[in-house]
Amino acid sequence: MYPEVIIHNSVSLDHAVTGFEVDLGLHYGALLALEPGAVLAGSTTAKTGIELFMDISEPETEADRHRPEMQPDDRRPLCVIVDSRGVLKDLLHFYRKMEHTKDVVVLVSEATPEDYLDYLREREYPFIQCGAERVDLRGALRELGERFGITRVVSDSGPDLNNVLIRERIADTISLIVHPVIVGEGEKKLFDRAGGRAALELRKAVPMEHGTVHLVYAVKK
Template sequence: MYPEVIIHNTVSLDHAVRGFEIDLGLHYGALLALEPGAVLAGSATARSGIELFTDVNETETEADRHRPEVRPDDPRPVCVIVDSKGILKDLLHFYRNMEHTKDVIVLVSEATPEDYLDYLREREYPFIRRGKDRVDLKGAIRELGERFGISRVVSDTGPDLNDVLIREGIADTISLIVHPVVVGEGEKKLFGRAGGRTALELRKAVPLEQGTVHLVYAVKK
C-alpha cells in the first residue's frame, strides 16, 4: 500500500512562505481536516519549530528516553521527520512530548552518522533507513505504509522538502492557505526548485477569514 501524499502549506499571493503573519489556527485547522495518518517535516523545519515555540535548553527526562504506548484507536497522526544528517540529536523529545502527535518516526539514509542511529535505538524511536547519500523519500513513504499502516501523509514543512515531493512525482494533492498579501523580493518561494512543469486540477476553492482562500489541487500524473 502506497500512502496518499498531500502537500499542505500557507503562502502569500506570490507564494512566499515567510515575510507575512501566518494564521496558525487556519493552517492547522485545514491540515487536521485532511485527516493525516502522518505529518511529514524536514529536519530544518522541525528544528526551527523547536527554537521558535519551546525552550531549546530543556533537557530530556528519563521518561523521554522511552517510546510511549501507541494505541491502535488513537486518532492522532504520527510525526515523521526526514533527518539524514542527524541534526535533531538530543532534540527529538520535544516532538515526542507534543500533545497532537502519538509517535515520532525518523527517516534516515545510509550516510546518517552512526551515533545518531545509536541515539534513535537507545530512545526507541522507530526509523526507516532508505537511500545512500540522502533519504530515498519515495521508498521511505512506501515503507511507512507497509510497516505502520499509514494511508495518508500530509507535509507540514518548508519549500525544499515540498520541492522534492513534486520533483520526484510523490505528491498527489496540494493544499494551500493563500493570504491576501504580496511579500515581494527577498523571501523564499514555495516550489522554487520543483523541476519542470506540473499540471494541476482544481478540486476546491473555499473563502476563509479576512480574505484568505483555501485552495486544493490534484496533481496530474
C-alpha cells in the same frame, strides 16, 4: 501499500512561505481536516519550529527516552521527520511531547551518522533507513505505509522537502492556505526548485477568515 501524499502549506499571494504572519489556527485546522495518518516535515523545518516556539533549554527527561505506549483507538497522526544528517540529535524529545501526534518516526539514509542511529535506538525512536546519500522519499514512504498502516501523509514543511515531493512526482495533492498579502523579493518561495512543469487540477477553492482562501489541487501525473 503506498500512501496518498498531500503537500499542505500557508503562502502569500506571491507564494512566499516567510515574511508574513501565518494564521496558525487556519493552517492547522485545515491540516487536521485532511485526516492524515502521518505529518511529514524536514529536519530544518522541525528544528526551526523548536527554536521559534519552544524553550530550547528544556532538558530531556527519563520518560522522554522511551517510546510511548500506542493505543489502538488513538487517531492522532504520526510525526515523521526526514533527518539524514542527524540535525535533530538531542532535540527529538520536543516532538515526542507534542500533544497532537502520537509518536515520532525518523527517515534516514545509509549516510546517516552512526552516533545518530545509536541515539535513535537508545531512545526507542522507530526509524526507516532508505537511500544512499539522501533519503529515498518514495521508498521510505512506501515502507512507512507497510510498517505502520499509513494511508495518507500530509507534508507540513518548507520548500526544500516540498520541491522534492513535486520534482520526483510523489505528491498527489496540494493544499494551500493563501493569505492576502504580497511579500515581494527576498523571502523563501514555495516550489522555487520544483523542476519541470507540473499540471494541476483545481478541486476546491474555499474563502476563509481574514481574506484567506483554501485552495486544493490534484497533481496530474
